[in-house]
Amino acid sequence: MKNAVIAEMFDRMADVLELKGEISFKVNAYRRASRAIQNLEEDIETIWNEERLHQIPGIGTGLAKKIDEYLRTDHMSKYDEIVQSVPPELVDLLHIQNLGPKTLAVAYQKLHVENLEDLKKVLENGSLAQLPNMGEKKIENIRKGIALREKGRERISLGIALPLVERLIHELRKIPHVGRIYPAGSVRRMCETVGDIDILVEAEESERVIDTFGSFSEITRMISRGKTKSSVLIEGDLQVDLRVIPRDSFGAALQYFTGSKAHNVRLRRIAKKQGCQINEYGIFRGEKKIGGAKEEDIYEALGMQWIPPELREDRGEIDLAMESRLPDLVELYDINGDFHVHTRWSDGSASIEKMAEKAAALGYHFIGICDHSQSAGYANGLTPERILEQIREIERLNTQNNDICILAGTEVDILADGRLDYSDDLLARLNIVIAAVHSGFKKRVTERMIAAARNPHVTILAHPTGRLLFQREGYIVDLEQVIRACVDTGTALEINCNEERLDLNDRHIRFAKEQGAKLAIGTDAHHPHQMDYLRLGLGMARRGCCEKKDVLNCLSVNTLRSH
């Protein structure tokens, strides 16, 4: 699959063109094409083979020709020409905060800055400060940008960001005369990783909110502070942008700052065609404001359904909304249980009872106890004798407690030789079997996972790609084949909610759903509080267009038992 490579090439070309002062529209055309290719669910080579490149929005004659050349010859002459026209390391400097293409271009032309080393030198010797429009503060800001970049970590997992956002919102709520408070941006869209946090606060008196926010103890540095907007860094150098918005334009601002950028650009074009204009203050027909207090105003005025934030990526949701055909996304209240939790029996930190209590507190009807199997020595995996004992214990608890149905299960290892870690006889005695690859990541993984899916006792395939965010690419596996096997056998694919996993991700989920597969959300909780992370998996499911019928967690206990 060459989608990522080609998307990356176009993005790189955009960077260089921007640096060379090319008109912004051309730069944007490359960026838009890059995003469109990244968002493809199909292999671009398939699309190319079927001569459908021009159907990709943002790909016209010119870019299609470049893609064609690359797929035919493994080479793109325009890419070489553009990228080789500037020193390779120069382009990377564009990702330094407060240093944009204009400044960098001048530094390159006048001071021959070609890499980070050079940049630091001209900062030190004062020659950068001699350039026009350069003052002490700009120099200082570029220094800070470099420091931030050298510390690394550009994005964090949604699982880290979300609790942080909730804490900030909790504090902001205490300010008097404050109305709606929402996270915006990638957090509201439930993107798997988050670059910064946007929070919108509804209030007429903005200064009090800005002042109070500025006094929060979490803040490590104030970046900017205006009348309606404040940017700060909080613990771990995460940027938080706070905006204070009056009531009558709050909806428009929420729409605007939720993004995504691609979604908004598309929406604006449609508005323009209809003789309207959208900005962060509202939607206007001529001089007349026709909406803006509620987010729904914007979509309604354009004659479309309100679009859930998780879908706002310009992946076809706008067309669906225009035709009133948006999926009815699965909601938190549809969820009847969690399939994948661990207890003290293996490597969890709580008893079965404690996990069940937490599930009941969440309003669930069932919980799947799925401790590790015998080969998982590192995780205190259960021998056949111990899991039989655990089944008896669960039966005993179920007779005592009617609040919640505890399902006896296992997270059984798919061994390197393709067998499962328990006998079929033993697996047959369990309510749920989650099969998981924990070793042999490069050994015939596709084959092993398909074999597991074909085992009649296996209910769910755990974390199907094995990726760990920021750490590990995942198994060498042909996921499309695995998904098709799951469709054939009625095996569900897991959406693992662990903050580092989020596996399957949104695109895979959408593909699986379209193929007719079922999804099962599991928190993989090793402690009761981690069961709260179900909403991460739910976010992924929603981003993947899942409806109630696609998600096993929405089944009642009885239907689930027969399933």
Next chain:
DNA sequence: GCCGTTTTCGGCCCGACTGTTTTCAGTCG
């Protein structure tokens, strides 16, 4: 470089904030 039932040429989203200016350029989102 893309796009089009108002256009095959002439548009392409736009405002806040900062910093360096003295009316605006650059950066960001």
